[in-house]
Amino acid sequence: MIYFDNAATTLHKPEGVIEAVVRAMKTSGNAARGVHGASLGAAGTVYETRKKLAELFHCPRPDHVAFTANATGALNIAIYGLLAPGDHAVTTALEHNSVLRPLYDLEERGLRLDMVPADRLGNVRYEDFERLLRPDTKAVVCTHASNLTGNVLDLRRIGEMAHRHGAYLIVDASQTAGCLPIHMEEMGIDVLCFTGHKGLLGPQGTGGLCIRPGVELRPFQRGGSGVHSYDRRQPSAYPTRLEAGTLNSHGLAGLSAALDYIAREGVGALHAAEDALARRFYGEVSRIEGVTVYGDHSQAQRAPIVSLNIRDYDSAVVADVLYTDYEIATRAGAHCAPRMHEALGTTEQGAVRFSFSPFNTLEEVRIAVEAIRDLSKE
């Protein structure tokens, strides 16, 4: 199988990740629930993972890295923890449902929400942020890169505008963590939400949020914390405030090993590899008659995603044929990004998404291009 569904989850993980998970499953106790070797071993792994993530994303404090099961969990904590009915928030048409649905839910309860639109290339106009930001805007919630087009947003610019209006910037880095450099301080990110199983090359069930010191998020869940058992309230100190219940220390052991791999190889080198594949693929398929490619591929920095359609064929049928006839795994249909599909005009047809990882090869790209060429002639 040729796997081009890395924006959903990276399939190929470094061997050290798998070994670390197996080792943890054989040796780890419950992190923060005891003071014996097995528990301390797990707690140590969790702590080292926080430190590595803080370093990677330039989060000033490791104890401001809180773990969740995925980016959706992190975004729910950030959005519900910061926004309340009566607040004003700004988001974009590029967003995934993990951002939109929590915001829509709050909107039904009195949040005032404005949305920065996207054009047919999937681009925003940054002036629109300026236009929509108000003195009472509490937060801008936006993605770093669209999961449908791969277009990247200029977070530094958005962060500067948000802060000038006294608003926080919450970022969904699902498609960029581990792929593109992220510098919380320089980009003005107040809460960075990430998943561990995509560009970070770790196991599913890992994710979290990095919180700028001074940003106060209300707890989303309440429960066991390993400290202050007789307090009626969830402890207030980060990260315990946001981490009720047992952490996935087995998965985090894998994520820790993945972070070691990324540190050794370098985010820049890993992205250069996947970016070269995505651009080669785009360069070839965009010249095939009958193929429509979505997104702005003139961007210097992009997530390694190329979404396309062939004539008016149902994207689900194309993806199915790609898999059954060519053993090429892609994703079809809508991509949990309804406003993006509206902007691109693909609400009915959906799109076939090819998403790349550093472990893909040029030969795989060549085979995929040939497959698209074949299908375009049918």
Next chain:
Amino acid sequence: MRPRLLRLIVSFHTTTAAMAMERYCLENAVPGRLIPIPREITAGCGMAWSAPPEEKDTVLRAAEGGEIEIAGTYVLEI
């Protein structure tokens, strides 16, 4: 039970801070180890750093050097 000994006990608000303390002390050869938090400090659960009382200055300097927030410092017979 075993004879009680006078110990310096440092408590923390979070397990993360306790782990930071353990890492820092191991790297800098600061004496002590993590223990379950004694009931004299809190009847809850959690972990604390335990060291000989005469090492108090060294331990507190370590917490400061590691930028580790501590909840309290005690000398207890445990």
